[in-house]
């Protein structure tokens with residue numbers, strides 16, 4: 346009797362425990378799916394299904410994250426590869442459907458085929474934001490700093506690191522024909538980055554936004570003082586102390602980064618010059634469409650980003666986007682981009698200009714381009 350009474354009491358307790366363990370398992374499984382990018386599976390499955398059925402129309406939905414205005418542009422121009430799908434979907438063109446049969450529409454997280462490697466304060470954020478308008482570019486929003494800080498985590502982390510930094514540092518899903526792009530301006534000046542990037546891919550396309558090194562240094566310093574109060578003056582940091590008092594301290598980071606020829610030399614030991622595209626930082630402001638045209642050519646993409654996408658915002662003093670990716674409202678870059686610079690004495694600027702002159706000439710020689718600084 347006593348035994349069966351115990352059993353009667355134990356059964357509900359056991360059931361409770363089982364229910365608890367089951368709920369915990371469901372919660373853990375859900376968390377795992379969220380952190381490891383469950384959206385991948387949804388996208389991949391959808392793409393696989395479409396591949397099997399050759400139904401092109403629903404793929405347009407996959408691209409809705411891209412600039413909404415692309416729908417019109419895609420029907421205006423015959424867009425290559427992934428953007429082809431939208432074009433076909435929008436027009437319902439049977440010919441386009443048959444041309445796409447047999448292509449692999451599976452979206453996957455891929456290693457980048459193009460990297461904006463520098464330079465800090467050159468205009469790298471503007472370039473990335475502008476390039477995101479292109480339907481054949483899938484760009485990572487944040488700077489992964491893989492080759493300069495996290496290389497020991499391995500290439501798989503670089504590609505799929507959602508578990509480490511949930512939903513932030515993911516390589517975006519990309520279809521065949523789309524170019525995966527990331528930007529980390531510090532790569533340009535880190536000794537090991539050229540070799541490590543080359544070990545990942547010999548074909549990767551490299552982009553460097555270069556800007557007058559004098560203005561770049563002042564921009565860099567402006568950023569430093571905005572973050573750290575009590576920093577000594579620009580001229581105090583720019584010159585060596587003591588006996589070499591009038592010698593420019595080329596190891597001070599704002600000066601060091603602007604020695605473009607020196608850094609480029611290390612890249613040219615691993616990559617041919619044709620694989621590196623230089624964006625003219627000043628022209629990125631005065632003629633963004635022109636600079637973007639050349640970048641699209643370099644990446645082998647159709648020129649889809651044109652002057653129609655930009656307007657000059659007089660208050661900001663910079664070009665802004667009429668419709669950024671995923672929005673229909675005009676958008677300028679944030680307050681830390683295009684801000685007023687620290688006041689530097691003209692004599693100091695002149696001294697810095699003289700310092701950079703031979704380095705700039707060497708850089709023009711190496712690249713075959715005169716940037717006019």
Ligand code: A3P
Pocket residue numbers: 464465466467468469470471530564565629630663664665677678681682683684
């Ligand atoms: P300043 O803030 O010194 O003017 P990065 O993104 O590489 O840090 O570069 C920042 C610089 O991008 C800004 O430096 C600014 O001059 C430049 N830039 C180029 N195009 C811009 C744009 N459309 N809007 C804002 N800044 C732009």
